[in-house]
Amino acid sequence: MAQPSTPSDALLAAARAADRVLITGPLQVDGDSLGASLALARALRSLGVARVDVTGHVGSRYGWLPDAESLIPEPDVSGLYDLAVVVDGDRTRLAPAVEIAFDSARRTAIVDHHVSTEASAYDIAMVDVDVSSTCAMVLDLFDTWGVPLDRDLATLLYTGFVFDTGSFRHPSTAPGTHHMAARLLATGIDHSDITTRVLFERSVPGLRLMSHALGRTRLLADGVVALSWLEPEELAGTTVDDTEGIIDLMLCTRGVSAAVLLLPRGEALTKVSLRSRHLIDVAALARRLWHTGGGHARAAGAMVPQSLDQTRDAAAQVLLEAVRPLRASAK
Numbered sequence: 355m356a357q358p359s360t361p362s363d364a365l366l367a368a369a370r371a372a373d374r375v376l377i378t379g380p381l382q383v384d385g386d387s388l389g390a391s392l393a394l395a396r397a398l399r400s401l402g403v404a405r406v407d408v409t410g411h412v413g414s415r416y417g418w419l420p421d422a423e424s425l426i427p428e429p430d431v432s433g434l435y436d437l438a439v440v441v442d443g444d445r446t447r448l449a450p451a452v453e454i455a456f457d458s459a460r461r462t463a464i465v466d467h468h469v470s471t472e473a474s475a476y477d478i479a480m481v482d483v484d485v486s487s488t489c490a491m492v493l494d495l496f497d498t499w500g501v502p503l504d505r506d507l508a509t510l511l512y513t514g515f516v517f518d519t520g521s522f523r524h525p526s527t528a529p530g531t532h533h534m535a536a537r538l539l540a541t542g543i544d545h546s547d548i549t550t551r552v553l554f555e556r557s558v559p560g561l562r563l564m565s566h567a568l569g570r571t572r573l574l575a576d577g578v579v580a581l582s583w584l585e586p587e588e589l590a591g592t593t594v595d596d597t598e599g600i601i602d603l604m605l606c607t608r609g610v611s612a613a614v615l616l617l618p619r620g621e622a623l624t625k626v627s628l629r630s631r632h633l634i635d636v637a638a639l640a641r642r643l644w645h646t647g648g649g650h651a652r653a654a655g656a657m658v659p660q661s662l663d664q665t666r667d668a669a670a671q672v673l674l675e676a677v678r679p680l681r682a683s684a685k
């Protein structure tokens with residue numbers, strides 16, 4: 355038999371030769387990894403691959419996705435797989451039980467767009483850091499394999515497009531992203547509803563938290579920095595998901611270049627989230643707050659082993675120092 359010439363051919367050949375295929379994303383709930391996992395599984399089944407298991411969890415946001423009920427909870431994954439595929443993140447970020455299954459699989463593959471991914475750690479690797487979402491890479495695979503788009507596949511892929519581009523706002527959005535999204539819309543998906551569910555819908559406790567945090571937002575450095583926090587009693591009985599989106603609204607305030615939100619996690623532990631619109635590298639600021647802090651230049655965070663009050667003072671200090679040169683040059 356001739357060797358498959360491209361990674362996409364190799365992936366399809368490996369899946370067709372397998373009795374059991376496992377598809378997984380990283381541990382965190384993410385619209386791109388869920389959409390890509392479920393879409394890839396659906397397509398492989400349509401191409402005659404008998405047993406495709408997808409592991410993951412929908413959290414509070416993604417229970418409506420097509421095939422969401424077919425997801426195997428991460429702790430329940432076991433046994434020997436002929437092919438294990440990780441999408442939208444690498445094998446170092448899997449749930450413990452999934453990692454065991456992944457490491458023992460006969461062959462491994464990755465479809466991913468993260469800069470940190472090491473392609474040589476897989477038998478078959480498709481890594482493209484210039485693509486805005488893994489779901490866009492999966493759509494390319496479908497074209498190569500001749501998988502026709504339908505509404506369910508398009509709903510899954512559009513979820514990843516919207517999640518990873520922030521509804522086509524982030525700089526990663528390219529002309530090709532819109533061309534592909536147009537093909538997804540042409541299947542008749544409810545794109546408006548998908549976008550609302552993926553990015554904007556929030557829980558009722560989340561609405562209350564937003565009101566508390568926005569209401570006490572302090573504007574520092576002539577309105578360049580927005581700083582806010584939640585009190586321990588406000589966070590009682592809420593989940594991490596309930597705090598989603600608060601800092602993004604703070605950052606979208608006119609004149610604001612950087613936002614910081616502080617969430618107490620105990621007497622002497624405070625989670626700091628940082629965002630910036632331009633110029634300020636908040637990953638560097640997160641590392642200054644605590645050595646394990648970090649993230650991306652525009653979105654970062656740190657867990658600081660200090661009280662809310664102490665952390666708030668420290669965060670205000672590093673932000674004011676960071677924006678001082680900007681303000682000086684603007685004058």
Ligand SMILES: [Mn+2]
Nearest residue numbers: 386442488518
């Ligand atoms: Mn992604």
